[in-house]
Amino acid sequence: MASTRDRIIALFVANEDTYLSGQAISEQLNISRTAVWKQINILKKDGYQVDAIPNKGYRIISTPDKLSENTLQWGLDTKWLGKTIHHYPTIDSTQTKANALAYEGAPHGTIVVADKQEAGRGRMNRQWFSDNNQGIWLSIILRPSVLPFQAPQFTLLVGTILAEVLTKETDVAVKIKWPNDLFIGNYKVAGILTEMQAEQDTVHHLVVGIGINVNQTRTRFDTSIQTKATSLREATGTIYSRIILIQQILRSFEAEYENFIKQGFNPIKTKWEQRAYKLNEWVTYYTNNQKAEGKIKGIQEDGALLVERIDKQITALYSAEIDW
Ligand code: BT5
Structure with missing residues (x-):
């Protein structure tokens, strides 16, 4: 089951444009009013800006850029x-x-x-x-x-x-x-x-x-x-x-x-x-210490890089050293 924190956040997300009263939160999450108050304080500590209006309730107006x-x-x-x-x-x-x-x-x-x-x-x-x-x-x-x-x-x-x-x-x-x-x-x-x-x-x-x-x-x-x-x-x-x-x-x-x-x-x-870097551009590469030139053409299903050599042959490279 999701934590109380997760549930309170989910509730605020679902009601982003309205104020939620302490009573409503407590009823929906089946927790005490004190627990609601504690959770709101934790959110504030985490950097959430919570607007609280008497008789209306709480609304989150901004979330912090602090990762949590x-x-x-x-x-x-x-x-x-x-x-x-x-x-x-x-x-x-x-x-x-x-x-x-x-x-x-x-x-x-x-x-x-x-x-x-x-x-x-x-x-x-x-x-x-x-x-x-x-x-x-x-x-x-x-x-x-x-x-x-x-x-x-x-x-x-x-x-x-x-x-x-x-x-x-x-x-x-x-x-x-x-x-x-x-x-x-x-x-x-x-x-x-x-x-x-x-x-x-x-x-x-x-x-x-x-x-x-x-x-x-x-x-x-x-x-x-x-x-x-x-x-x-x-x-x-x-x-x-x-x-x-x-x-x-x-x-x-x-x-x-x-x-x-x-x-x-x-x-x-x-x-x-x-979105390939240097697509259709020539690069020098080395396989088993052999130097070669090739034009970057794409990839194949097993993840290999496809290059076209000067003789137009397409070669699949798996772990080549490439001079980008
Ligand atoms: C990568 O390896 O580029 C994979 C990097 C993955 C990092 C993430 S962060 C979250 C997760 N936790 C980890 O511990 N790792 C992953 P590679 O292709 O081997 O490139 C490593 C080389 O990139 C280094 O030898 C440096 O030359 C260069 N490098 C190191 N830190 C860099 C940085 N912050 N920005 C750009 N280049 C960097």
């Missing part, structure tokens, strides 16, 4: 994604935490989000700099009925979702650099890390990690990435609400995920290719 389970769920109209949110002011890595929760049986759609990560990670244990509360550091637990070979498709699916949502929210073109980066111009703004726990042909769970630089200025980046990274703020001059961005991502994620489960990979392939 409450603020993220406020107005979030998803069906299964983000019904449980674990928020941490500081954590080693949301990815590590989400994996641990998944092993303990956390349901499909559970989210782990943090303001700061002290040991954020990228692929192959690379470091992901996220020791600041100006980005989105988030992991999603998924339990799809898919085969292990399909795991890379989730990275491509999430890349497509992020490119679409971030482009819409910022009005700048956010492109997907194969396999798991999001780029604005020639700078990395976000990265995706998909991890899987599987056995033979059964996927037990997937954890999709999303890291997005949102409000950092360039000087806040670690020196090792200062010439390679950007944030939404650097690219546009605007400061963004992390809550609104996360909610938009979750809404779009839920819808696109459902489409993917129903319709398969083809629609994603098309959308991915429309």
Whole structure:
């Protein structure tokens, strides 16, 4: 059963334009008037602005940009994604935490989000700099009925979702650099890390990690990435609400995920290719230390990158080194 907090928030969401009396809340949620008062105080402490008018009741007039389970769920109209949110002011890595929760049986759609990560990670244990509360550091637990070979498709699916949502929210073109980066111009703004726990042909769970630089200025980046990274703020001059961005991502994620489960990979392939970084441009790449040139053409169902060589042959690259 949902917590009292969740239920009171749901009630306010359903009555967004009206005042709710303490009596009405107490009756609808079957809790005492004192419990209502306590919950309202908790919401205020969380940064909600609550207007209270004697004889009329309470109305929430604004939600804070402080991440919490409450603020993220406020107005979030998803069906299964983000019904449980674990928020941490500081954590080693949301990815590590989400994996641990998944092993303990956390349901499909559970989210782990943090303001700061002290040991954020990228692929192959690379470091992901996220020791600041100006980005989105988030992991999603998924339990799809898919085969292990399909795991890379989730990275491509999430890349497509992020490119679409971030482009819409910022009005700048956010492109997907194969396999798991999001780029604005020639700078990395976000990265995706998909991890899987599987056995033979059964996927037990997937954890999709999303890291997005949102409000950092360039000087806040670690020196090792200062010439390679950007944030939404650097690219546009605007400061963004992390809550609104996360909610938009979750809404779009839920819808696109459902489409993917129903319709398969083809629609994603098309959308991915429309937003691909350097599509139809020539790059140099190395496979087994062999240097080659190819034109980026798209992706194939198993997640490989398709390049067209000078002799017009199309080659599928799985783990090539690419000089972008
Ligand atoms: C990624 O790996 O890009 C995946 C990043 C996933 C991060 C999320 S945050 C929430 C969740 N919890 C975690 O612990 N991780 C996930 P990869 O393609 O391996 O890229 C790593 C490389 O990106 C590093 O070697 C740096 O060069 C660069 N990098 C590190 N931090 C960055 C940042 N904040 N912005 C841009 N580039 C960065």
